[in-house]
Amino acid sequence: MIGKSLKIIQEELEQGTITVESMVNMYLDNIERTKDFNAYVEVFKEEALEGARQLDLKIKSSPDQLGELFGAVISIKDNICYNGHIVTAGSKMLDDFEAPYSSTAVERMIQADAIIIGRTNCDEFSMGSTSESSFYGPVKNAVDATCIAGGSSGGAAVSVKQNTCIAALGSDTGGSVRQPASFNGVIGYKPTYGLVSRWGLIAYGSSFDVIGVLSNDIQTIAMITDVISGPDDYDSTAIQDPSPRFTNEKINLKGKKVAYLNELLSHSKLNDSVKNAFFSFTEKLENNEVEVVGEAFEYSDYLVPAYYILCAAEASSNLSRFDGVRYGHRADGKFQDYREMIKQSRTEGFGNEVKKRIILGNYVLSEGHYDAYFTKAMKVRQIIKNAIEDLFLKYDYIVLPTTTTQAWLIGDASVDPVEMYLSDMFTVLANLSGIPAISIPLTNNIESLPLGIQVMAKSRDDTNLLEFVSAINEVIR
Numbered sequence: 001m002i003g004k005s006l007k008i009i010q011e012e013l014e015q016g017t018i019t020v021e022s023m024v025n026m027y028l029d030n031i032e033r034t035k036d037f038n039a040y041v042e043v044f045k046e047e048a049l050e051g052a053r054q055l056d057l058k059i060k061s062s063p064d065q066l067g068e069l070f071g072a073v074i075s076i077k078d079n080i081c082y083n084g085h086i087v088t089a090g091s092k093m094l095d096d097f098e099a100p101y102s103s104t105a106v107e108r109m110i111q112a113d114a115i116i117i118g119r120t121n122c123d124e125f126s127m128g129s130t131s132e133s134s135f136y137g138p139v140k141n142a143v144d145a146t147c148i149a150g151g152s153s154g155g156a157a158v159s160v161k162q163n164t165c166i167a168a169l170g171s172d173t174g175g176s177v178r179q180p181a182s183f184n185g186v187i188g189y190k191p192t193y194g195l196v197s198r199w200g201l202i203a204y205g206s207s208f209d210v211i212g213v214l215s216n217d218i219q220t221i222a223m224i225t226d227v228i229s230g231p232d233d234y235d236s237t238a239i240q241d242p243s244p245r246f247t248n249e250k251i252n253l254k255g256k257k258v259a260y261l262n263e264l265l266s267h268s269k270l271n272d273s274v275k276n277a278f279f280s281f282t283e284k285l286e287n288n289e290v291e292v293v294g295e296a297f298e299y300s301d302y303l304v305p306a307y308y309i310l311c312a313a314e315a316s317s318n319l320s321r322f323d324g325v326r327y328g329h330r331a332d333g334k335f336q337d338y339r340e341m342i343k344q345s346r347t348e349g350f351g352n353e354v355k356k357r358i359i360l361g362n363y364v365l366s367e368g369h370y371d372a373y374f375t376k377a378m379k380v381r382q383i384i385k386n387a388i389e390d391l392f393l394k395y396d397y398i399v400l401p402t403t404t405t406q407a408w409l410i411g412d413a414s415v416d417p418v419e420m421y422l423s424d425m426f427t428v429l430a431n432l433s434g435i436p437a438i439s440i441p442l443t444n445n446i447e448s449l450p451l452g453i454q455v456m457a458k459s460r461d462d463t464n465l466l467e468f469v470s471a472i473n474e475v476i477r
Contacts (some may be wrong), residue, residue, distance in 0.1 A: 006220040020052040039158035043118040067113030081200035090134035093349030103200020105228040120155030147407040150180030157184040167215035175427025177212035178439035182402035182452030193434035194239040197232035205311040222246030254289040263300035271405040307428040309377040316361025392458040402439040402452035
């Protein structure tokens with residue numbers, strides 16, 4: 001059995017007890033065995049095996065030249081560019097589109113000797129909380145195949161849970177890494193906005209999108225983040241200061257101050273089993289001398305509306321380029337003019353969820369509604385951000401459930417899509433504020449389905465967040 005920690009894998013590779021090729025073969029066998037879960041849309045089998053053989057030779061001949069991520073076999077979400085490989089964002093609109101360059105995150109991982117094993121299924125253009133809107137069909141939950149995997153990085157979460165890779169790259173716009181991590185029982189980390197370059201990530205909401213990492217091990221996530229983060233000339237929104245590195249030092253929990261938000265914990269949409277598990281978690285923190293306090297947060301009801309208004313507006317702008325002329329699917333047939341061709345191409349290329357959000361985005365940006373919706377949502381976002389910054393003047397971390405409930409049955413979201421949007425109420429806070437957040441699984445699962453707890457820290461405090469979570473991960477087991 002291959003270890004779930006990259007550090008352990010690297011030690012075993014250096015000792016010669018395993019090889020990269022044998023490890024890749026094991027992952028490929030697991031991918032084949034679990035293919036009915038629809039986590040992968042493409043597997044880079046021959047390329048991964050060849051990369052493994054070359055890396056095995058390098059370990060023997062030039063061990064002093066090994067990159068930081070040697071032995072890391074990683075899946076990437078189907079909205080992250082990898083030079084010479086298809087990238088579709090789960091949409092017919094980009095069917096067979098070949099990336100002309102690699103994203104900064106992928107390029108840095110490859111330079112550090114990581115191996116990319118395949119691209120994972122996701123909601124179309126990352127729009128959704130279930131991974132059901134994909135052109136390739138829904139992803140099934142790794143624990144219960146009748147349930148959703150969560151979204152939009154559902155394939156990434158399932159790929160980790162089913163041991164088909166050591167870690168996965170996903171993207172998080174409003175919880176798209178953390179929510180599926182919670183539903184599948186793995187760790188999902190969303191960095192501070194700008195910590196990881198967005199170059200090569202197909203945009204949904206540009207001021208929200210973040211490339212995140214999923215794994216079963218905090219240190220593995222930190223090692224990957226250390227490699228992919230940092231300044232990037234290709235991304236003007238990337239933080240230009242060098243990123244602090246993860247030390248994995250044991251931190252003392254005693255005296256740490258943690259807040260949760262009263263209004264969110266009393267919301268009618270919060271499932272009782274999730275709420276009970278959350279307070280069981282905070283009790284364990286208190287038993288380890290962590291101070292846990294419930295704080296008032298009067299803006300709870302504005303989180304989801306502000307998020308969806310702003311994201312829809314940014315999506316309508318970002319997706320305007322996919323018109324069948326410059327990018328994307330072009331409809332067949334004879335048309336009276338180019339407008340008719342564009343209309344038909346976009347009608348055929350986009351799925352219903354994407355169309356819905358484009359229409360909403362155009363509406364809130366229209367001349368008659370701009371101030372009533374978009375401008376007001378921008379003001380609300382700033383108020384929320386200021387309120388969170390004020391909380392971090394008093395507290396080290398904020399803790400919340402990751403989701404309002406456990407994974408629901410495939411198809412249920414189509415009955416009441418508003419319920420799907422409200423399921424993001426705990427995760428959108430971090431994206432609206434630009435702060436780092438991580439979802440960790442709990443072991444006291446109710447009704448056999450996983451659920452997660454979310455921990456957030458102030459902006460750019462990612463290293464402290466990961467080290468704190470590493471410490472509490474030991475006491476909640």
